[in-house]
Amino acid sequence: MDLDDTAARLGVPVEDVDRVHRLAGDRTSAPLPARADAPAILDRLAVRPDDAAEIMAGWPDPGSPLWTPELRWLLDRSIALVRADLGGHGWLPPGPALPRDRGPAWRHLYVYAYLALVDVAREYHHDHGIPDAVSWATLADLGRNLAIDRRMHREGWPVMQSWLTLHVRGGLYELGRLQHHRGDTAIELHIPESGPLTPEAVEASLDEARAFFPRHFPDEHYTAFSCGSWLLDPQLREYLPGDSNIVRFQQRFALEPYEEPEGLNADVEALRFVFRSLTTPLDQLPRRTALQRAIVDHLTAGRHWHWRRGRFPI
Numbered sequence: 041m042d043l044d045d046t047a048a049r050l051g052v053p054v055e056d057v058d059r060v061h062r063l064a065g066d067r068t069s070a071p072l073p074a075r076a077d078a079p080a081i082l083d084r085l086a087v088r089p090d091d092a093a094e095i096m097a098g099w100p101d102p103g104s105p106l107w108t109p110e111l112r113w114l115l116d117r118s119i120a121l122v123r124a125d126l127g128g129h130g131w132l133p134p135g136p137a138l139p140r141d142r143g144p145a146w147r148h149l150y151v152y153a154y155l156a157l158v159d160v161a162r163e164y165h166h167d168h169g170i171p172d173a174v175s176w177a178t179l180a181d182l183g184r185n186l187a188i189d190r191r192m193h194r195e196g197w198p199v200m201q202s203w204l205t206l207h208v209r210g211g212l213y214e215l216g217r218l219q220h221h222r223g224d225t226a227i228e229l230h231i232p233e234s235g236p237l238t239p240e241a242v243e244a245s246l247d248e249a250r251a252f253f254p255r256h257f258p259d260e261h262y263t264a265f266s267c268g269s270w271l272l273d274p275q276l277r278e279y280l281p282g283d284s285n286i287v288r289f290q291q292r293f294a295l296e297p298y299e300e301p302e303g304l305n306a307d308v309e310a311l312r313f314v315f316r317s318l319t320t321p322l323d324q325l326p327r328r329t330a331l332q333r334a335i336v337d338h339l340t341a342g343r344h345w346h347w348r349r350g351r352f353p354i
């Protein structure tokens with residue numbers, strides 16, 4: 041295979057194609073579900089009708105003219121790459137960010153990879169005795185992310201395509217309000233967009249995790265919950281009331297000293313999660329809520345948000 045030619049045809053840097061080639065090697069791929077079963081699976085994965093229609097329109101049927109040999113190669117090797125790390129919990133890009141405006145095959149290539157890996161993940165969950173309800177609640181983050189990406193006019197996907205490899209490798213579990221991400225000694229918490237972050241919902245989710253990990257991952261020994269987020273920035277307390285859910289969530293954590301994180305810009309992350317837009321000028325963003333006003337006023341004043349890490353004992 042000519043990597044340069046493949047990269048040019050895919051419109052991506054050759055290093056990215058080389059990475060897929062090296063990491064996937066001749067590892068085993070996994071088949072997609074049958075087309076006839078796909079609508080029901082997409083429904084279980086909380087994929088909304090508009091996204092499901094696009095996914096079905098680009099389905100990689102054998103012989104489909106939408107699927108060039110390069111796209112088929114990337115789909116197959118991306119599945120193999122992610123599958124090779126089954127059980128892993130590190131950050132794993134499934135392949136290069138594609139020019140997604142070239143059509144549904146390009147736009148949703150990593151969604152098809154995800155669909156191929158659903159059965160692989162389900163088997164892994166089954167081997168760990170993980171209940172069906174947790175398995176599906178976890179995997180249904182696909183639909184939530186696709187809907188958010190649509191709201192973001194497709195600006196969100198480059199991060200989401202890597203994020204979603206955690207779910208299909210068995211690295212992350214949605215237990216009630218929070219997503220719990222396996223780590224070395226700490227369970228990393230993530231907060232999906234699914235309603236208010238009440239202290240009661242948080243406590244219930246932590247309690248679930250306290251029972252879940254010893255039961256399903258008895259060889260892993262967790263001593264703390266941890267989190268890295270713009271939500272943990274103490275500067276938010278200049279703007280939000282002390283009894284807001286965000287401030288009360290912050291109060292659980294002992295923060296690590298601030299360090300500029302590599303490859304992450306907290307200003308961008310705050311815009312992503314509060315406005316679901318990375319490109320709207322500050323003076324055109326809505327100012328309906330206390331948090332929206334906080335984010336905009338802080339940036340307009342020339343200040344910056346900080347990505348903070350913290351933890352508390354299990």
Ligand SMILES: CC(C)(COP(=O)(O)OP(=O)(O)OC[C@H]1O[C@@H](n2cnc3c(N)ncnc32)[C@H](O)[C@@H]1OP(=O)(O)O)[C@@H](O)C(=O)NCCC(=O)NCCS
Nearest residue numbers: 231232233235236237269284285286313314329330331332
């Ligand atoms: C985290 C989250 C659930 C907190 O929401 P919450 O429970 O309503 O938070 P609070 O009670 O502290 O809200 C305080 C104020 O901020 C507003 N607010 C909170 N989150 C907001 C958001 N994402 N967008 C706009 N406004 C928001 C609230 O409406 C409230 O303002 P108001 O009193 O003027 O109505 C919410 O921000 C969210 O869904 N975020 C997206 C996911 C995310 O950020 N994950 C972390 C990724 S690192």
